[in-house]
Amino acid sequence: MAVTITDTSGIHVDIHRQNGIALEATFSCAQNELLALVGPSGSGKTTLLRTIAGLEGQDGKSIISCRGDIWQDSTAGVFLSPQQRRTGLVFQDYALFPHMSALQNVLAAMEHIPGPLRHERASEILSRVHLGGLEDRYPKELSGGQKQRVSLARALARDPSVLLLDEPFSAVDQVTRNKLYRELSELRQRVETPIILVTHNLEEATLLADKLCILHHGRTLQEGSVTDVMARPASALVARLIDMRNLFRGTFLDRATPDDPYRIQWGDHVIEVKSASDIPVGKEVDWVVPGSGVILHRQDRPSNGDRENPLRGHVSNLLRIGDTVRVSLDVDDRAETRIIFQLSSRVANRNNLSQGAEISVSLAADSIHIMQPD
Amino acid sequence: MDWQSLNVSLQLAVWTTVILFPVSVYLSRALAWRQFAGKSVIEALVALPLVLPPTVLGFYLLIMLGGDSVVGQFYEQIIGQPLVFSFEGILIASLIFNLPFAVQPLQRSFESISGDLREASWCSGLSAWQTFWRIELPLAWPGALSSIVLTFAHTLGEFGVVLMVGGNIPGETKTLAINIYDRVQAFDDSTAATMSAFLLIFSFIAIVVVQGLGSRAGKWR
Numbered sequence: 010m011a012v013t014i015t016d017t018s019g020i021h022v023d024i025h026r027q028n029g030i031a032l033e034a035t036f037s038c039a040q041n042e043l044l045a046l047v048g049p050s051g052s053g054k055t056t057l058l059r060t061i062a063g064l065e066g067q068d069g070k071s072i073i074s075c076r077g078d079i080w081q082d083s084t085a086g087v088f089l090s091p092q093q094r095r096t097g098l099v100f101q102d103y104a105l106f107p108h109m110s111a112l113q114n115v116l117a118a119m120e121h122i123p124g125p126l127r128h129e130r131a132s133e134i135l136s137r138v139h140l141g142g143l144e145d146r147y148p149k150e151l152s153g154g155q156k157q158r159v160s161l162a163r164a165l166a167r168d169p170s171v172l173l174l175d176e177p178f179s180a181v182d183q184v185t186r187n188k189l190y191r192e193l194s195e196l197r198q199r200v201e202t203p204i205i206l207v208t209h210n211l212e213e214a215t216l217l218a219d220k221l222c223i224l225h226h227g228r229t230l231q232e233g234s235v236t237d238v239m240a241r242p243a244s245a246l247v248a249r250l251i252d253m254r255n256l257f258r259g260t261f262l263d264r265a266t267p268d269d270p271y272r273i274q275w276g277d278h279v280i281e282v283k284s285a286s287d288i289p290v291g292k293e294v295d296w297v298v299p300g301s302g303v304i305l306h307r308q309d310r311p312s313n314g315d316r317e318n319p320l321r322g323h324v325s326n327l328l329r330i331g332d333t334v335r336v337s338l339d340v341d342d343r344a345e346t347r348i349i350f351q352l353s354s355r356v357a358n359r360n361n362l363s364q365g366a367e368i369s370v371s372l373a374a375d376s377i378h379i380m381q382p383d
Numbered sequence: 384m385d386w387q388s389l390n391v392s393l394q395l396a397v398w399t400t401v402i403l404f405p406v407s408v409y410l411s412r413a414l415a416w417r418q419f420a421g422k423s424v425i426e427a428l429v430a431l432p433l434v435l436p437p438t439v440l441g442f443y444l445l446i447m448l449g450g451d452s453v454v455g456q457f458y459e460q461i462i463g464q465p466l467v468f469s470f471e472g473i474l475i476a477s478l479i480f481n482l483p484f485a486v487q488p489l490q491r492s493f494e495s496i497s498g499d500l501r502e503a504s505w506c507s508g509l510s511a512w513q514t515f516w517r518i519e520l521p522l523a524w525p526g527a528l529s530s531i532v533l534t535f536a537h538t539l540g541e542f543g544v545v546l547m548v549g550g551n552i553p554g555e556t557k558t559l560a561i562n563i564y565d566r567v568q569a570f571d572d573s574t575a576a577t578m579s580a581f582l583l584i585f586s587f588i589a590i591v592v593v594q595g596l597g598s599r600a601g602k603w604r
Contacts, residue, residue: 064505064506088504091506092506100503104497104499106503106504106518108603117509118507119512120507120509121508148604149603163507167506167507250597
């Protein structure tokens, strides 16, 4: 574990633990950044968050530093208590103090502020999370969304060095959730604190986060910007975890000249790819194409783009979801080479798409991503 | 009404409650939240006075605190008088037979406090001590009041154990409950009736108070 911390503004986490829930996690979150820790249930997300907060994880090898302060360093024997760390933790079920009003809940996290200043500042934070006028309500008198806001206000009242959000949107309805999403985005413009959001909801993560960190069985598999991770998963496992359906295996082919495109042998087809890095010729590779990289050929008006990786087959399934249509295309009429992509209903109707119809598509060479098998 | 025995009873009840409450808070908190070896044995020992005949408990206490026991001899050397058949002796007995009444309501209350709340308190910067005073104790308050009221009322009413360990010494160990027995033996029914009525009314009020606390305590519930 040789981690040198050069950036002293954000939070840096490096945890290696075998006991209990095993963790192999390395990631960092800069000032002004929102990192989403994404993984299926039981992947260790909450454990990781609790470890950052100092609520567990004294065993194993770990280094956690925040804004240049060492919070935890197993080799140096440093382990700061939750009180010393200054984290703002929003619990999944909010953990509001039931015997305290909204205002008192916020005041409880302001011990570090001189007494006379607390009241005004607490009211200010409550109005910042749109709870002005509800100061005297007890938690049982608040709706789910309001409880989440009080919990967020209490976390902010601590003037935290990092804000930790543990599935904060899972217990509210969809309408409230969308509202809270907007509020979080607004809030980010006013606080510089790094924010770590734990979620199993990939859509939520891509909507809110700057950076994704994919977690599986306690291990961080990939960390990067949202667009980067979503377009270029590090492995087939990551591709599956971020729900990329069109994942296939092929063989990497030789190029005659460096100007030729990279190519993959995929069954009887040769797929051209725009970019590939350091893959030995003849090696088996995994490749993915996002739904947005699948282009339907228009029967009435063929275009030049149709020559780019053309594939033909029958539509095995058409699924209408709202205004979009999810098309399953069995390339060469084989279920193993099924490609899934989405179209707007309008485009689907104009091209007379129906189940069983024969269609052809192109795969955009620049959207195909190649991965070395694990 | 025998004011002297009422005084003994009240003194015993106050001292028992004052000493037992902090001990019970510590013990019930540990039983509610911590896992340790021998926990179920301790829980069983705490509950034992509920089912044991008072005479059995009194008999063992008499042996454990008597002049031939280590505790009894030690006490006699320091203080200069025997522990049994003294107020201090029945106080120790009272502390022991009241354990289930003091500990169990508190333990149920502490058990009902989610661990998240304590962690949220720590993350909010409150120390373990502040967390106890500002979060744990207010939330466990109905249990704490039950514990106090039950201990107090039960001490006033205890008969068998006190008689076994303390005897019937006026002004020292003769409590109201023992005095009632004494008066009935002496065919003084009217004094027995007054004291019985007092204990009846007091106990009834205590139970009403405990039940009232259980159903509503603070508008946040």
